[in-house]
Amino acid sequence: MTRSARPLALALGLGALLLPAIASAQALVVCTEASPDFLNPQFSSQNTAYDVAAQVYERLTATQRGGSQIIPSLAEAWTISDDALSYTFKLRKGVKWHASKSFTPTREFNADDVLFSFNRMLDPNHPYAKVGSGNFQFFGEIVKPSLKAVEKVDDYTVRIVLTKPNAPLLSALSVEPMSILSAEYAAAMSKAGTPEQIDFAPIGTGPFSLLSYQKDAVIRFKAVPDHWTKAAGDRDRMALVNDLIFVITPDASVRFAKVRSGECQIARYPNPGDLAAMKTEPTINVLQGSIADQSFLAFNQQKKPFGDKRVREALAYATNIPAIIDAVYQGTGKPTASAVPPSLWSHDADLKPRPYDPDKAKALLKEAGYPDGFETTLWAIPVVRAYMPNGRRAAELIQADWARIGVKATIQTFEWGEYLKRGRAGEHEVGMFGYTWDYPDPSQILLTGWTCEGVATGANRARWCNKEASDALAKASTITDQAERSKLYKRFQEIFHEDVAGLLFANAQAFTPVRKEVKDYKIHFFGGQPFVGVSIGK
Known part of the structure; x- marks a missing residue:
């Protein structure tokens, strides 16, 4: 409890x-x-x-x-x-x-x-x-x-x-x-x-x-x-x-x-599939707007085989993100490869998601020593969030994608409080997590969730520690020139993408049905x- x-x-x-x-x-x-x-x-x-x-x-x-x-x-x-x-x-x-x-x-x-x-x-x-x-x-x-x-x-x-x-x-x-x-x-x-x-x-x-x-x-x-x-x-x-x-x-x-x-x-975090019906209700107004969010799969790099970049990259190529966005976000999300969302300054629009390519995924797994794949557990977020409208459905689609390259993923989930507690403790192998920014500065989620220091506190769910990336974030928080800070955040995003720190899903739109x-x-x-x-x- x-x-x-x-x-x-x-x-x-x-x-x-x-x-x-x-x-x-x-x-x-x-x-x-x-x-x-x-x-x-x-x-x-x-x-x-x-x-x-x-x-x-x-x-x-x-x-x-x-x-x-x-x-x-x-x-x-x-x-x-x-x-x-x-x-x-x-x-x-x-x-x-x-x-x-x-x-x-x-x-x-x-x-x-x-x-x-x-x-x-x-x-x-x-x-x-x-x-x-x-x-x-x-x-x-x-x-x-x-x-x-x-x-x-x-x-x-x-x-x-x-x-x-x-x-x-x-x-x-x-x-x-x-x-x-x-x-x-x-x-x-x-x-x-x-x-x-x-x-x-x-x-x-x-x-x-x-x-x-x-x-x-x-x-x-x-x-x-x-x-x-x-x-x-x-x-x-x-x-x-x-x-x-x-x-x-x-x-x-x-x-x-x-x-x-x-x-x-008022109904918080509605199902995107209900959006069309909401808009036809005469007693309801549907409010909508962009949010500053980040949704991702965290590969726990302290557990084998996820410390190997080739494995992480293979799973990224094996995951059909556009299909997940169509089925799960249903028009309320856009694919992203940038760790900073477009609603915040320093977003790097030049980074592009890895395409869905099962053959390349199989080649990377073979190179990493897993020609026949492996078994793992995949945690599905148990509640609806603006950044992840249906964790179970997303997990089922990922499970099917990975099966095509020989990776057998068993879906697990827990009550929300227990899910968070176990995630902080690093019990997951692959876990579905996400954040929304709590203040209008790129530093917050990056410093909380993606630094070497965050590995020790449990905030870094991927247990990813890259010194250059952490140093860039630390330096960006000590200077006041926004242009210089933006350069450091963009460098962080490049490293994040290259090293497959996590597999990003989408940047989402929030909407809320409210009675008139x-x-x-x-x-x-x-x-x-x-x-x-x-x-x-x-």
């Missing part, structure tokens, strides 16, 4: 949660695809956790809803030193913490909370460093390598001091793993002998508080009546419904059926999906 699987004490039965809420015009019901792997986003790299955190927590900075601009949040302003090694943040006053049956805050948000949240992840001797997962993956990959210290200047001013410039820092601070937690709540739970409660029963400053969570069933949130955005008059960041309910519905077709019947008002009574919902492409600024009307 993952940490997020522990139900809160407030959890109710599914029927008790849904019936009064759906009857209310002030409830927004969202059909979503899976349970979060963690309720504390500091431990996660997955949108299922980020979607929850986007409602409950806030960060120093934020990404504009539905856009890519970095805007103030818990920090209302900041200055950067000339050498780019010091960031000074002026914190927002009047920000209140949520309360629960086990905790009532006695003060508002201040600098102590920022120091607690950062130092828990930075200092291995911190009292909370080993509470919970202990694996602060996003922080460890993106922020920690350049972070020297977080200093309290006064109650409403903090300074982040770096050892080297970190060009995407302000963007990185907007992502859910950098959420600010309550130092007072942590102290109270530690005193009570239940420190883990800060991770199982979140207390944040966000526009919604979390009321209850029933694993694989429902998550219920309540609007915070005195959230700071109301005093600021920031309607786009206010909770405009009283209740927000996530109905966890793994089957994409069932999610569509529920939004069509009115049981849900829902007003001003915007697909959010970076980080978790916020449901602020959304109302319900005729």
